Amino acid sequence: MMRTLLLFILAVLPLVSFANVYQIPQDGSRLVGELQEHVVEKGDYFQTISKQYNIGILELMESNPGVDPFLPRPGTRLLIPTQMLLPDVPHKGVVINLAELRLYYFPKGGQEVHVFPVGIGRIGRETPEMVTRIKSRIPNPSWTPPASIRKEHLEERGEELPRVVLAGPENPLGKYAIQLSYGDGSYLIHGTNKDFGIGMRVSAGCIRLNPDDIEWLFNEVKYGDSVTVINQTVKTSTEPDGQQIIEVHSPLSESEGQSNRVIEMNRDVVEFIGQEDVDYTKANDALLTQNGIPVNIQS
Numbered sequence: 001m002m003r004t005l006l007l008f009i010l011a012v013l014p015l016v017s018f019a020n021v022y023q024i025p026q027d028g029s030r031l032v033g034e035l036q037e038h039v040v041e042k043g044d045y046f047q048t049i050s051k052q053y054n055i056g057i058l059e060l061m062e063s064n065p066g067v068d069p070f071l072p073r074p075g076t077r078l079l080i081p082t083q084m085l086l087p088d089v090p091h092k093g094v095v096i097n098l099a100e101l102r103l104y105y106f107p108k109g110g111q112e113v114h115v116f117p118v119g120i121g122r123i124g125r126e127t128p129e130m131v132t133r134i135k136s137r138i139p140n141p142s143w144t145p146p147a148s149i150r151k152e153h154l155e156e157r158g159e160e161l162p163r164v165v166l167a168g169p170e171n172p173l174g175k176y177a178i179q180l181s182y183g184d185g186s187y188l189i190h191g192t193n194k195d196f197g198i199g200m201r202v203s204a205g206c207i208r209l210n211p212d213d214i215e216w217l218f219n220e221v222k223y224g225d226s227v228t229v230i231n232q233t234v235k236t237s238t239e240p241d242g243q244q245i246i247e248v249h250s251p252l253s254e255s256e257g258q259s260n261r262v263i264e265m266n267r268d269v270v271e272f273i274g275q276e277d278v279d280y281t282k283a284n285d286a287l288l289t290q291n292g293i294p295v296n297i298q299s
Contacts, residue, residue, distance in 0.1 A: 056117035056199015119208035
Protein backbone atom coordinates (compact mmCIF):
# COMPACT_ATOMS: atom_id res chain seq x y z
CA MET A 1 0.00 0.00 0.00
CA MET A 2 2.76 2.44 0.98
CA ARG A 3 4.72 1.64 -2.18
CA THR A 4 1.63 2.21 -4.34
CA LEU A 5 0.98 5.54 -2.64
CA LEU A 6 4.60 6.61 -3.17
CA LEU A 7 4.45 5.75 -6.87
CA PHE A 8 1.22 7.73 -7.19
CA ILE A 9 2.76 10.77 -5.48
CA LEU A 10 5.82 10.63 -7.76
CA ALA A 11 3.56 10.38 -10.80
CA VAL A 12 1.52 13.47 -10.00
CA LEU A 13 4.34 15.67 -8.70
CA PRO A 14 5.67 18.24 -11.18
CA LEU A 15 9.04 17.44 -12.71
CA VAL A 16 11.71 19.08 -10.54
CA SER A 17 15.43 19.07 -11.27
CA PHE A 18 17.95 18.13 -8.61
CA ALA A 19 21.71 18.56 -8.67
CA ASN A 20 23.87 15.67 -9.75
CA VAL A 21 26.14 15.05 -6.77
CA TYR A 22 29.27 12.94 -7.14
CA GLN A 23 31.74 11.64 -4.59
CA ILE A 24 35.27 12.80 -5.40
CA PRO A 25 37.64 9.81 -5.54
CA GLN A 26 40.29 9.99 -2.84
CA ASP A 27 42.85 7.93 -4.78
CA GLY A 28 43.73 10.68 -7.28
CA SER A 29 41.21 9.65 -9.93
CA ARG A 30 39.42 12.45 -11.78
CA LEU A 31 36.63 10.27 -13.16
CA VAL A 32 33.28 10.72 -11.41
CA GLY A 33 29.74 9.46 -11.95
CA GLU A 34 28.27 6.68 -14.04
CA LEU A 35 26.74 6.71 -17.50
CA GLN A 36 23.00 6.13 -17.58
CA GLU A 37 20.61 4.97 -20.28
CA HIS A 38 17.16 6.34 -21.02
CA VAL A 39 14.64 4.50 -23.20
CA VAL A 40 12.49 7.04 -25.04
CA GLU A 41 8.78 6.85 -24.37
CA LYS A 42 5.96 8.46 -26.33
CA GLY A 43 5.84 12.17 -25.50
CA ASP A 44 9.53 12.38 -24.57
CA TYR A 45 11.73 14.97 -26.19
CA PHE A 46 15.16 16.25 -25.28
CA GLN A 47 13.98 19.16 -23.14
CA THR A 48 11.91 16.93 -20.86
CA ILE A 49 14.62 14.27 -20.72
CA SER A 50 17.32 16.83 -19.89
CA LYS A 51 15.17 18.13 -17.02
CA GLN A 52 14.63 14.63 -15.70
CA TYR A 53 18.40 14.06 -15.38
CA ASN A 54 19.31 17.73 -14.81
CA ILE A 55 21.68 17.89 -17.77
CA GLY A 56 21.93 20.34 -20.65
CA ILE A 57 20.12 19.93 -23.96
CA LEU A 58 23.28 20.42 -26.04
CA GLU A 59 25.23 17.82 -24.05
CA LEU A 60 22.35 15.36 -24.52
CA MET A 61 22.45 16.05 -28.27
CA GLU A 62 26.24 15.71 -28.26
CA SER A 63 26.03 12.29 -26.61
CA ASN A 64 23.31 11.06 -28.97
CA PRO A 65 24.15 12.27 -32.48
CA GLY A 66 21.60 11.55 -35.16
CA VAL A 67 18.62 11.46 -32.80
CA ASP A 68 15.90 14.05 -33.44
CA PRO A 69 15.79 16.16 -30.24
CA PHE A 70 12.17 17.17 -30.87
CA LEU A 71 10.75 13.82 -32.00
CA PRO A 72 12.97 11.02 -30.71
CA ARG A 73 11.55 7.67 -31.73
CA PRO A 74 9.95 5.70 -28.85
CA GLY A 75 12.16 2.78 -27.89
CA THR A 76 15.38 4.63 -28.77
CA ARG A 77 18.07 4.13 -26.15
CA LEU A 78 19.75 7.39 -25.21
CA LEU A 79 23.09 7.72 -23.46
CA ILE A 80 22.81 10.08 -20.48
CA PRO A 81 26.16 11.87 -19.93
CA THR A 82 26.34 11.65 -16.14
CA GLN A 83 29.94 10.49 -16.07
CA MET A 84 32.77 12.97 -16.56
CA LEU A 85 36.34 13.92 -15.85
CA LEU A 86 36.73 16.72 -13.34
CA PRO A 87 38.24 19.85 -14.96
CA ASP A 88 42.00 20.23 -14.71
CA VAL A 89 41.93 23.25 -12.39
CA PRO A 90 41.96 23.59 -8.59
CA HIS A 91 38.87 21.90 -7.19
CA LYS A 92 37.51 24.70 -5.04
CA GLY A 93 34.52 27.01 -5.12
CA VAL A 94 32.71 27.41 -8.44
CA VAL A 95 34.24 26.11 -11.67
CA ILE A 96 32.46 26.66 -14.99
CA ASN A 97 33.64 24.93 -18.17
CA LEU A 98 32.13 26.79 -21.11
CA ALA A 99 32.84 23.94 -23.55
CA GLU A 100 30.76 21.57 -21.39
CA LEU A 101 28.10 24.11 -20.42
CA ARG A 102 28.49 22.78 -16.87
CA LEU A 103 29.02 24.38 -13.50
CA TYR A 104 30.93 22.45 -10.85
CA TYR A 105 30.62 23.43 -7.21
CA PHE A 106 33.24 22.07 -4.81
CA PRO A 107 32.24 22.55 -1.16
CA LYS A 108 35.01 22.87 1.37
CA GLY A 109 36.18 19.48 2.56
CA GLY A 110 36.87 17.94 -0.83
CA GLN A 111 34.50 14.99 -0.51
CA GLU A 112 31.92 15.72 -3.22
CA VAL A 113 31.14 17.89 -6.22
CA HIS A 114 27.77 19.22 -7.37
CA VAL A 115 27.28 19.55 -11.13
CA PHE A 116 24.70 21.74 -12.86
CA PRO A 117 23.88 22.52 -16.51
CA VAL A 118 24.20 26.20 -17.39
CA GLY A 119 23.29 28.60 -20.13
CA ILE A 120 26.15 30.82 -21.30
CA GLY A 121 26.72 33.80 -23.59
CA ARG A 122 25.56 33.55 -27.17
CA ILE A 123 27.77 34.28 -30.18
CA GLY A 124 28.78 37.92 -30.09
CA ARG A 125 28.19 38.14 -26.35
CA GLU A 126 30.44 35.33 -25.18
CA THR A 127 30.98 34.58 -21.51
CA PRO A 128 34.68 35.34 -20.90
CA GLU A 129 37.17 33.04 -19.25
CA MET A 130 38.11 34.40 -15.85
CA VAL A 131 39.53 33.75 -12.40
CA THR A 132 37.55 35.85 -9.97
CA ARG A 133 35.50 35.83 -6.76
CA ILE A 134 31.95 36.31 -5.60
CA LYS A 135 31.31 40.00 -5.00
CA SER A 136 27.77 39.83 -3.67
CA ARG A 137 24.62 37.70 -3.40
CA ILE A 138 21.42 39.43 -4.49
CA PRO A 139 17.98 37.99 -3.68
CA ASN A 140 15.07 39.22 -5.83
CA PRO A 141 17.38 41.17 -8.13
CA SER A 142 16.23 43.93 -10.44
CA TRP A 143 17.64 44.03 -13.96
CA THR A 144 19.08 47.11 -15.60
CA PRO A 145 19.59 46.16 -19.25
CA PRO A 146 22.63 47.91 -20.78
CA ALA A 147 22.04 50.38 -23.60
CA SER A 148 23.48 47.86 -26.09
CA ILE A 149 20.95 45.21 -25.05
CA ARG A 150 18.05 47.68 -25.23
CA LYS A 151 19.17 48.75 -28.72
CA GLU A 152 19.55 45.15 -29.89
CA HIS A 153 16.13 44.20 -28.49
CA LEU A 154 14.48 47.14 -30.25
CA GLU A 155 16.11 46.31 -33.59
CA GLU A 156 15.35 42.59 -33.45
CA ARG A 157 11.86 42.60 -31.92
CA GLY A 158 10.58 46.11 -32.38
CA GLU A 159 10.02 46.37 -28.64
CA GLU A 160 11.59 48.84 -26.23
CA LEU A 161 12.89 47.37 -23.01
CA PRO A 162 12.34 49.37 -19.82
CA ARG A 163 15.43 50.93 -18.27
CA VAL A 164 14.88 48.86 -15.12
CA VAL A 165 13.00 45.59 -14.75
CA LEU A 166 11.96 45.11 -11.13
CA ALA A 167 11.94 41.76 -9.33
CA GLY A 168 9.02 39.58 -10.35
CA PRO A 169 7.83 37.11 -12.97
CA GLU A 170 8.94 39.35 -15.86
CA ASN A 171 12.53 39.59 -14.62
CA PRO A 172 14.88 37.38 -16.71
CA LEU A 173 17.33 37.08 -13.79
CA GLY A 174 14.87 35.01 -11.80
CA LYS A 175 14.82 35.12 -8.00
CA TYR A 176 18.54 34.95 -7.24
CA ALA A 177 21.73 36.47 -8.62
CA ILE A 178 25.38 36.02 -7.66
CA GLN A 179 27.53 38.94 -8.73
CA LEU A 180 31.13 38.32 -9.80
CA SER A 181 34.03 40.69 -9.19
CA TYR A 182 35.30 40.36 -12.76
CA GLY A 183 35.46 43.59 -14.75
CA ASP A 184 32.85 46.17 -13.80
CA GLY A 185 30.77 43.61 -11.89
CA SER A 186 28.21 43.17 -14.67
CA TYR A 187 28.67 39.39 -14.92
CA LEU A 188 26.24 37.33 -12.87
CA ILE A 189 25.39 33.74 -12.11
CA HIS A 190 21.60 33.91 -11.97
CA GLY A 191 18.32 32.10 -12.39
CA THR A 192 15.71 32.51 -15.10
CA ASN A 193 12.01 33.18 -15.56
CA LYS A 194 11.84 31.04 -18.70
CA ASP A 195 11.54 27.31 -19.16
CA PHE A 196 14.23 27.39 -21.83
CA GLY A 197 17.92 28.02 -22.41
CA ILE A 198 19.66 25.92 -19.77
CA GLY A 199 22.51 24.00 -21.35
CA MET A 200 22.54 26.35 -24.35
CA ARG A 201 24.25 29.52 -25.58
CA VAL A 202 21.46 32.03 -25.10
CA SER A 203 22.50 34.71 -22.59
CA ALA A 204 24.11 38.11 -23.03
CA GLY A 205 27.24 36.85 -21.28
CA CYS A 206 26.00 35.86 -17.83
CA ILE A 207 25.72 32.29 -16.52
CA ARG A 208 22.14 31.03 -16.25
CA LEU A 209 20.92 28.18 -14.01
CA ASN A 210 17.62 26.40 -13.44
CA PRO A 211 15.58 28.09 -10.67
CA ASP A 212 16.03 25.20 -8.22
CA ASP A 213 19.76 25.03 -8.91
CA ILE A 214 20.47 28.74 -8.42
CA GLU A 215 18.45 28.76 -5.19
CA TRP A 216 20.55 25.90 -3.81
CA LEU A 217 23.85 27.42 -4.98
CA PHE A 218 22.87 30.89 -3.71
CA ASN A 219 22.44 29.47 -0.20
CA GLU A 220 25.76 27.58 -0.32
CA VAL A 221 28.27 30.11 -1.61
CA LYS A 222 29.73 32.98 0.36
CA TYR A 223 31.25 36.37 -0.32
CA GLY A 224 34.81 35.96 -1.56
CA ASP A 225 34.42 32.36 -2.75
CA SER A 226 36.49 31.63 -5.85
CA VAL A 227 34.94 31.40 -9.33
CA THR A 228 36.93 30.01 -12.24
CA VAL A 229 35.58 30.07 -15.81
CA ILE A 230 37.50 27.99 -18.37
CA ASN A 231 36.99 26.79 -21.92
CA GLN A 232 38.45 23.28 -21.79
CA THR A 233 37.32 21.34 -24.86
CA VAL A 234 39.49 18.29 -24.21
CA LYS A 235 39.96 16.77 -20.76
CA THR A 236 42.42 13.96 -20.10
CA SER A 237 43.45 11.82 -17.15
CA THR A 238 45.88 9.03 -16.42
CA GLU A 239 43.88 7.11 -13.85
CA PRO A 240 45.34 5.27 -10.82
CA ASP A 241 44.43 1.91 -12.40
CA GLY A 242 46.34 2.79 -15.57
CA GLN A 243 43.41 3.77 -17.76
CA GLN A 244 44.06 6.66 -20.15
CA ILE A 245 40.81 8.62 -20.27
CA ILE A 246 39.92 11.36 -22.73
CA GLU A 247 36.71 13.39 -22.88
CA VAL A 248 36.11 15.61 -25.91
CA HIS A 249 33.46 18.28 -26.39
CA SER A 250 32.59 20.27 -29.50
CA PRO A 251 34.39 23.63 -29.65
CA LEU A 252 32.22 26.70 -29.21
CA SER A 253 31.40 28.37 -32.52
CA GLU A 254 32.80 31.86 -32.97
CA SER A 255 30.37 33.15 -35.60
CA GLU A 256 26.81 32.58 -36.77
CA GLY A 257 26.41 29.65 -39.13
CA GLN A 258 29.81 28.23 -38.20
CA SER A 259 30.04 24.58 -37.28
CA ASN A 260 33.48 24.43 -35.73
CA ARG A 261 34.52 20.81 -35.36
CA VAL A 262 38.28 21.37 -35.40
CA ILE A 263 39.93 20.78 -32.02
CA GLU A 264 42.85 23.03 -31.11
CA MET A 265 45.04 20.80 -28.96
CA ASN A 266 47.42 22.30 -26.46
CA ARG A 267 50.79 20.79 -25.62
CA ASP A 268 49.46 18.76 -22.69
CA VAL A 269 46.84 17.02 -24.88
CA VAL A 270 49.38 16.30 -27.63
CA GLU A 271 51.77 14.77 -25.09
CA PHE A 272 48.95 12.74 -23.53
CA ILE A 273 47.93 11.25 -26.88
CA GLY A 274 51.58 10.59 -27.74
CA GLN A 275 52.17 8.25 -24.80
CA GLU A 276 53.29 4.71 -25.64
CA ASP A 277 50.31 3.06 -23.96
CA VAL A 278 47.74 5.19 -25.82
CA ASP A 279 45.96 3.81 -28.87
CA TYR A 280 46.16 6.63 -31.41
CA THR A 281 43.20 5.29 -33.42
CA LYS A 282 40.95 5.39 -30.35
CA ALA A 283 42.21 8.88 -29.50
CA ASN A 284 41.55 10.10 -33.05
CA ASP A 285 38.03 8.64 -32.97
CA ALA A 286 37.28 10.51 -29.74
CA LEU A 287 38.63 13.77 -31.18
CA LEU A 288 36.44 13.39 -34.27
CA THR A 289 33.29 12.16 -32.51
CA GLN A 290 33.30 14.87 -29.80
CA ASN A 291 30.45 13.24 -27.90
CA GLY A 292 31.42 14.50 -24.44
CA ILE A 293 31.70 10.96 -23.03
CA PRO A 294 34.87 9.82 -21.19
CA VAL A 295 36.62 7.13 -23.24
CA ASN A 296 39.48 4.81 -22.26
CA ILE A 297 42.04 5.05 -25.08
CA GLN A 298 44.61 2.81 -23.46
CA SER A 299 46.22 0.45 -25.97
